[in-house]
């Protein structure tokens with residue numbers, strides 16, 4: 001992580017702003033798409049997105065993810081609001097509010113005026129569609145995004161999926177055994193993206209749940225939701241179903257923990273392939289990295305893609321890492337050195353808090369491990 005410090009500082013500041021603004025939309029949950037779209041137009045000026053300038057008579061705004069969005073006027077009588085399930089080349093498959101699917105092209109003006117053409121439309125986007133013929137249409141407008149999962153490679157940002165409300169961090173109690181530091185990595189990524197994490201520990205049928213209490217206790221104390229579940233016996237599945245209903249959820253977790261089994265158990269019609277041999281060596285079977293939103297019968301969507309399964313610490317930099325560990329935050333400002341990494345520095349308020357038992361030692365070690373990676 002070292003060596004990139006200067007360049008990333010500006011982003012760091014930007015991300016801080018994003019995090020503050022994020023709180024505005026987290027309070028907007030539970031609305032229908034139409035309400036949501038209407039309210040996202042009306043919140044301009046409240047801080048969810050900022051007006052930048054007018055382009056070709058349309059407003060250019062910056063949304064909560066720091067992206068520029070052009071808000072073209074749409075004829076709401078003639079158009080319908082929908083959700084992009086997947087993007088295949090120039091065609092976006094959109095599910096409209098009435099449940100029907102349409103293969104849509106994107107209005108040329110949207111593309112022409114976009115600052116980053118490749119991501120004019122992404123899976124998860126809420127879009128206004130002008131229907132065309134039996135099952136086609138034109139995307140006339142893309143609503144501002146929130147909860148964007150992206151990755152940066154060679155300096156370019158690749159949007160994987162947008163408007164994600166929550167990420168299920170799936171671990172397993174056994175086979176493979178639970179790896180708390182890996183859960184922490186996913187949690188940090190979720191904190192960075194401003195997406196609410198839900199920790200799901202699957203295969204609870206294989207152990208005595210009491211064994212997990214110390215670990216669950218640490219996370220629960222930090223305010224994280226933890227579910228103990230079993231795709232095999234169905235334990236905890238009703239709660240999971242309720243958590244997924246009506247929301248957009250991404251699913252993350254290492255191979256073999258039971259992500260496909262969980263989704264199949266929730267929605268038997270999905271027929272996702274479940275690993276038959278408990279080895280890690282069939283990595284080649286996922287060949288695509290494009291995201292696909294899977295509609296759930298109970299309302300809501302899950303997105304399950306290799307890119308998110310391996311949801312790593314994309315773009316998290318040394319200087320911001322301590323801010324993503326909830327329990328470190330209150331102490332960071334008390335350290336003597338403003339750029340304290342809470343590793344070798346003396347004195348350090350974070351290390352004192354670990355020594356005094358206010359910060360869990362394993363979590364602190366997990367922080368150090370991420371710092372060094």
Ligand SMILES: Nc1nc2c(ncn2[C@@H]2O[C@H](COP(=O)(O)OP(=O)(O)OP(=O)(O)O)[C@@H](O)[C@H]2O)c(=O)[nH]1
Pocket residue numbers: 202203204205206229230231232233253254255256257258259260261262273274275276277278309
């Ligand atoms: N005992 C038990 N086994 C389970 C449970 N859930 C899944 N399994 C088994 O765990 C293995 C892996 O399950 P998958 O659903 O393929 O795991 P995955 O996380 O989707 O794996 P990848 O596709 O490699 O990412 C399979 O043999 C499942 O039958 C559970 O709750 N209890």
Ligand SMILES: [Zn+2]
Pocket residue numbers: 332335336340341342343345347348349350351
């Ligand atoms: Zn410190």
